[in-house]
Amino acid sequence: MNETCEAMSNRLVTLDALRGFAVMGILAMNIVAFAMPEMAYVSPKAYGGETPSDIAAWALGFVLFDGKMRGLFSILFGASMLLIVDRAEAGGQDPGSIHYRRMAWLALFGLSHYFFIWWGDILFLYAAVGCIAFRFRAWEARRLIKWALALFTLGVVLTSLFFGAQLAVGNAADNPASPMAETGREVRAEYAKIDGEVTEELALYRGPYLPILSARLDTAINPFVGVLMTMFETLPLMMLGMALFRNGFLTGAWAAADYRRTAWRWLPPGVLLTLLVGWLQWRSGFDYLVAVNAFMGWAGPGRLMMTVAYAALLILLIRRAAASAWIVRVAATGRAAFSNYLGTSIVMTTIFYGYGLGLFGDVDRWTLYLICAGMWAAMLLWSKPWLDRFLYGPLEWLWRSLARGKPQPMRQ
Template sequence: MGDDGRTENARLVTLDALRGFAVMGILAMNIVAFAMPEMAYVSPRAYGGDSAADVAAWALSFLLVDGKMRGLFSILFGASLLLIVDRAEKSGQNPASVHYRRMAWLAIFGLCHFFFLWWGDILFLYAAVGCIAFLFRGWEARRLIRWAAGLFTLGVLLMTLLFGGQLFLASSAGDPGAAPSRVTAGEAIRDEYAKIDTEVRDELALYRGGYLPILDHRLDDAAAPFAMVLVNLLETLPLMMIGMALFRNGFLTGAWEPRAYRRTAWRWLPPGLLLTLFLCWLMGNAGFDYLLSLTVFLAWAQPGRLMMTIGYAALLVLLIQRHAAAPWVGRVAAAGRAAFSNYLGTSVVMTTIFYGYGLGQFGAIGRAPLYLFVVGAWALMLLWSKPWLDRFRYGPFEWLWRSLARGAMQPMRKDEAG
């Protein structure tokens, strides 16, 4: 029993540390979206591309971070879904009731996060997709991976048809002999994307202002969280299914041999990196054209992101296992156990720094120096999470979520009876 306890603890530490790396990495991905207009994340031409250092910062983010940390977080969400379902079954609870109560409250948190704090919320997306992912909880790992690959491929193809079709029309509208209908459609698409520069200026004015105009803008855009679910469903659901499979087969809990993790990293990371590097060159060579950049981000970059996400996961498991006894791994794992609090806390801190109702630094800091804020936030996550969890059972928002989902105040302090 003691050995089983140690094995279970090692499994949970591996998952928690992976989640800690993911929530820290998500900030490295989101920092530009906190500090600059939305389109600046996709293209340095829109904003924050005035210097070679800024363009290099964009390229490094696109190559190494964009989508990979969110992908890892989505995979871990799928793994956590199964972990909670398994625990509910073992304790005699109704797994569906436990899961859907959690997702309902997560959706509410997500909507509050979107409307009252930051437009980049992913919690509502996870809650909505998590309701669907639950339906596959009984599938075995190979079946989950096969279906996830199929759904993911379908999503890439649909996005390619949508944005690639626009790109073709816009690019070929000026061809000699082009049909009038094609010319008209292509010019309309070009005109639509030409509005982005005006939208960037409007966004700068909005987020440099007070809180109420920002809130009013979000309320006017009330359909955005639901649209995000539709746009991201065929990326997020497959990732959650992969997470469920990798939890079932022991990959995410460190049950594989080290050489298997190394083999997985070598199989997926180099080709994913090369594909992403090519797309980075393609966008740069086109002067970071808005339509091409969006096509890359929403369609063509997805396969490379998935490959790199799997490669990163393998390397991180190896790193965690190799340094399992190191104090820093314990701190990363604590940040992962409090990932919900760290994710929401990051939004509070960053919007306060950058928005006009806080310190008013929106659009005022270069792209490259923004990563100093990332390092500072990482330090805060690592400093507060472990001391807090040494004393309390859960992070603050984890406790609130758990209490709401269970319909009763949960014990918070470790010396309270559970």
């Protein structure tokens, strides 16, 4: 019995610590979207990329963080879904009823986050895709992995074809003899509007709250469009998380040599592919059409490889330092990931938007990493003391209570 409890504890610590690293890592890229116009996240040409130092900061984020921490978070969402299913079944409850109630409330949290706090919400996306992923909960790990890779590849191909066609047509604008020249000029003209949109965003987010809210209400369809645009990335990642939970990878059950082998198999090619995509953007002068192709399509394979490799390396780190005080704090941050994610949005928008400190567009990329590190410290400092006294983070408790229709026990 004690061995079983210890194995369960080790499994949960591994998952919690991975989630802690993921929720902190997501901020390393989101910090740009909090502090600068939206397109600055995709291309430094749009904003915050004037100097070699700025370009170097963009490259660091693109290679090391962009999509990898979000990918890890998506994988862990799939794993957590199965963990809750297993608990429901063990307790004689209907896992479907519990899951869909949780997703319904998560969708409402996500829409509230989008409209009232920050446009970069992923909670609504996770709720929508989580409803689909639940249908695959009984699949064996090997089957989940095969389908996840097939769907992910399909997504990369479709987005690359769609945006690649725009790039090809846009390049035809430079050839007057091309029958696509006129269409190419129209495509280029559409992307040239980005500069004007950047100026509008600077004015909007440096101003008061109500115009920002009004702008979000005018784009109410965006969360739903986001689901369609990223379905073939998010669903495969959740399925992969379900598989890696079932086969013991995410719970630390593999031998250390297997984790090292996984990291060495996927990290070098993932880094090389990501560097290649980054070089193509730099070589184009960060042309908007090239940047969008890179972000939406070309970077996908490298991101996936690096995400899996990161997971393997982090699990090795967590196993080696499981008893250390800092890993305990990272695990606590992961246990309160929902509160930390939404709390980060509140803190960052207060720092950068006009109704707060008004620093939007005024902080360079390197300094943003210092602000990011400060927020990481805040997550690590508050999460453990809170969870020493309470069973859940504040928003975790609220979500759990709403999904179950009654207040849940809170104190330890």
